[in-house]
Amino acid sequence: MIRRQNQGSTALLKVERTALNTAPVFQRMFVKYDAQVKGFLASFRSIIGLDACHLKRPFGGQLMSAIGKDANDQMYPLVVVVEAECKDSWLALVS
Template sequence: MMIEAVEVRKTNPGTLFKMQFNRPDITQNPMFMRLFVPFEAMINGFLNGCRPFIGIDGCHLKGPYGGVLISAVALDGNSGLFPLAVALVESENNEVGASFLITFRP
């Protein structure tokens, strides 16, 4: 994952990658919990041309790993949806929602 983060930051400086994982002790492999990615270009677009409204929605992922894909969108000047950020989380709950909103402060 780190290689992809470096490549994205080269072409889009200011992009944030926030990953959380659980590793009870050093002998166990880390277990993925959450990933949050707002691209700098999306944040700049929001600040320079969108209405001050952010909508958040989630989609449950089917498959061996499960989880929820969450997206944040805004309304642009033509009332179209403008993407702001995406997150991949283990489940929908109050902790995840609060973490998403606190992390995403344009």
């Protein structure tokens, strides 16, 4: 729905299914809105803050975020939910 309603936006969802008769297991999600990227590139400061926290629920995982600021001190967030802060998660986000 995000890609249909917001042309140029990206929404990626990764699940893993161990067998055909089992339910898929959520691994990671990434959402990038086109307007957010255009605004960020047009007026951002060259400093980006990075942080991550553990999700302490039955499914676990981590919530990772990157925040940039523009000339008006407005924040441009990027939030990602992944199964763990590992090489596979980071590679999936940058590719």
